[in-house]
Amino acid sequence: MRYPAGRKEAIINKISPSLSLSISELTKYWGSFYGMQDKILELGFVKFPTLSGLIDIESYAVDILGECGGKTFVESAPAQTKLFDDLGLKSLLAPILFEFAKEQFCYKGNVDNQYHISRFVCPGNSVEKYRSHFDSHLFTLVIPLIIPTSLLGEEVGEFLFMPNARRSPKSEIENIFGKMYFKRYSSRRAMMKLVKARKCEVELFSDQCPLLFLGRTTLHTNKAVSLGASSVRLSSLSHFFDPGPTFVIGRLLRSLRDR
Ligand SMILES: [Fe+2]
Incomplete structure (x- = not known):
């Protein structure tokens, strides 16, 4: 079938409005982690390049x-x-992190040991504020939506996060x-006190840059979304590789701690 100029692209965009990155572009994007490995070991976190202009984040966010x-x-x-499929998260980033x-x-676990949620x-x-905690997984990727x-x-x-809060x-x-000890910081007051005493980010x-941090050593939480906020807050959280004894226990622990 022949389409008027631009019509075919418009149809493709309608079917998949946000798929704009080629495999090679995605490979390059996630491959930037190779240049950040020393940094994440030292600082406990790194940021990937902005997704703004690369994909239509708003379209995904609405869905x-x-x-x-x-x-x-x-x-x-x-x-x-x-x-995740369109971003190559599992096919490209996960093997690099693995x-x-x-x-x-x-x-020593499996590459498929992953846990993905929307927040x-x-x-x-x-309720959902200042619930500081460590993750069970080695890496946590936050994609702002x-x-x-x-x-x-x-x-x-x-x-709000404190890299290298514990070994x-x-x-x-x-x-x-360790998780039980730091549980005392699960309040605004306690966290603010800790922020004054230790380096916190x-x-x-x-900037719409995804953030990758070491989940087991980074104490992290979110501030409140106040009534005066301009919109809801939506983010995607991907957790990679729980080195705990079994996946079942890891899931049990996650259900016991505040997320
Ligand atoms: Fe977390």
């Missing part, structure tokens, strides 16, 4: 939002999976006790 149904966390929903995990963290917070949500602002300087769910746990017992994600 993912539709799957949240008001829930704060939704695991591996179809729209999120589509985003090799790195084996080399640097003696990870959705409405303005004024009084909808990031609110505030003209009055109110909190808009900024990501990498040598055993699951140390992991659990605040990420706004206004």
Whole structure:
């Protein structure tokens, strides 16, 4: 079938409005991690180049939002999976992280040991704030999807994190006790006190750059999304490689701790 000039592209864009990156571009994008390996070991986190202009984030965000149904966390929903497929997250990034995990963290698990969720917070949500914790997985990737602002300087769910807050746990017992110890910082007051005493990072994600951090050693939380925030806050959280005893126990631990 012949289409008028630009018509075929318009149809393709309608079917898949955000698929604009080729395999080679995606390979180059995630391959930038090779140049950041020393940095993540030293700092505990790195940022990938901005997604702005590369994919239509808003289009994905709308679809993912539709799957949240008001829930704060939704695991591996179809729209999120589509985003990952289009970004090559599992096919390109995961294998790179997998090799790195084996080399640097003696990870012996499977490359498919991953846990993906969407996090959705409405303005004024009084529960989902300052729930500081460590993750069970070696790496956590945050992809910002909808990031609110505030003209009055109110909190808009900024990501607050403290890299290298503890050493990498040598055993699951140390992991659990470490989590229990830092549980005392699961409040705004306690976290602010800790921020004054130790180096802490605040990420706004206004640049739409995905953030990758070492989940087991980075204490992290989100500030509140205040009533004055310009919109809801939606992000995608991907966790790679839980070195815990079994996947079942890892899941149990995740259900026990605050996310
Ligand atoms: Fe987390």
